Amino acid sequence: MAEAGGAPAPEPVEIVEVGPRDGLQNESAVLSTEDKIELITRCVRAGLRRIEAVSFVNPKRVPQLADAEAVLAGLPREAGVRYIGLVLNRRGLDRALAGGVHEANVVVAATDGFSVRNQGATVEQMLAALDAIAPEAAAAGLPVSVTISTAFGCPFDGETPPERVVEIARRAAAAGAAEIALADTIGVGVPAQVRALVRRVRAAVGGVALRCHFHNTRNTGYANAWTAYEEGVRVLDSSVGGFGGCPFAPAATGNIATEDLLYTLHRSGVATGADEDRTAAVGDWLGERLGGRPTALRGRAGGFPAEVPPGTPGTVASNAQAR
Template sequence: MTQSVEIVEVGPRDGLQNDPVLLPTDVKIEFVERLIDAGVKRMEAASFVHPKLVPAMADSAEVMTRVPRVDGVKYIGLALNEKGMRRALDAGCDEVNYVMVASPGFGLKNQNATPQQTADAFDQIAVLAHDDGVPVSVTISVAFGDPFDGEVDPKILGELAARARAAGAVELALGDTIGVADPWAVRRAIDIVREQSGDMRLRLHFHNTRNTAMANIFAALEAGVDVIDASCGGIGGCPFAPAATGNVATEDVIYMLDRAGIQTGIDLDKMIATAKWLESEALKHPIASALSKAGRFKPVPA
């Protein structure tokens, strides 16, 4: 198992996009600053989708102009189409993440496209990022289950991975958009994708909807994955997936990894403090994080 894991903090984007509270831009910037202070080096900070569909991300371009430009800190912008890709590049994103979809039911409701159409579109727009010298990654959404179509044939993951690689993606993420994955399905999916992924890094994105995210992360780490998405406080969810709940909490993941001696470079106490700030001052509603309630384990001195 890997001795270090890169945590991609998705709270500022995936975390906030489905929250009932629309945070002012100033508060979003404070959130980003707190994450950087905790040691986060890579985070999703913006989503370049239609503001009427995702109002919480309407200020993404302004956010990207105001985030601290700190050495070693990379900001990711989400794009679903050519217009979004151009906006993300114009806004100065360090990396753009595009979304392919593993099943037509969700794909048609979320992106108005089938799996093959999302792959075709990536073929066309990835070149925009390449021309600007900006790395582009691909997330496969509903990789483990579709809220409208049900089970997803994992073979499609290999097919989409091959398409992403051929179009120049540097990283591929498997997204458990509605939180239905289990550790055995995770391992099968990784094995299938690895046959087609070549030199692309693999990243896993889990929602804790059915309380399996931590077990799924363990399965991914055992399979050699060393990049994991997580959201401070466990906030988030997909606005296009019925009853979608939050991402796995960053501080909960860090606690588990710290106990195993796996390095993340993120300060657990500062991440817990940021989660508490989200709950009490920013969002002002309860959050799902366990560590923000229980705190870190402090053994009794001998």
């Protein structure tokens, strides 16, 4: 496909909507099962087709996500829509297979300081768990992706050595990961760091697809997402409304907001298949349920150009004579 003048159109981006899992896990308010199903259903109606829907972790550690099976049972099953479940061990894999998710995502931290606090296991122990989970999932026909958390920095161990991330990515690829995500769990990364790490990981894992997951803690998340796109990453995580964070990382604020990411991509000519207005409305709806205003700005400001009748007070047309 080409744009006017024969130039090739920008390659599209696949959005992985993580609001129903990563977006809810750090909230003090606990949504009802019905509201979680409604949230995901609204995301589907907004054109989001790959959704991190549930988490199969110990409900005592993350009580906000304790009802995974009930949520999955109530979700719309539409062609082209894929639901992802977070899995950390064999018990979680068994639950994921029984619940009918389309993909399993295994999180492996890049630092022991975070891994022990977040998952109760060292990095090596999580890699061993991945080695056990991946072949079982493959035998059952369930694709496995691996998210490398704290890939850009750790709240406990400080700077994350890039070579550590590269080695984990290499081992994830060897285990059979269909996709590897680089996650800036606490929002410390900057574009130069993203560019360098994406290049090093790609060189290490060959043809394994890459994904990126950014938080906007220090207001670099959207610049990082665009940099990842420029480096050839075609799958990006985001959360409606910008909700999210990690309950095991101090001062970890929300993910980049799906509606704001969509605005950036769409204004740049990058297709996503999602509807900006409907996605922004989902963010507002979720904010009402959680009792807090979304950090996303697209819902407040609206799209551009704004669709208003000519001559409406305050528009360019109505003010033209005043200049």
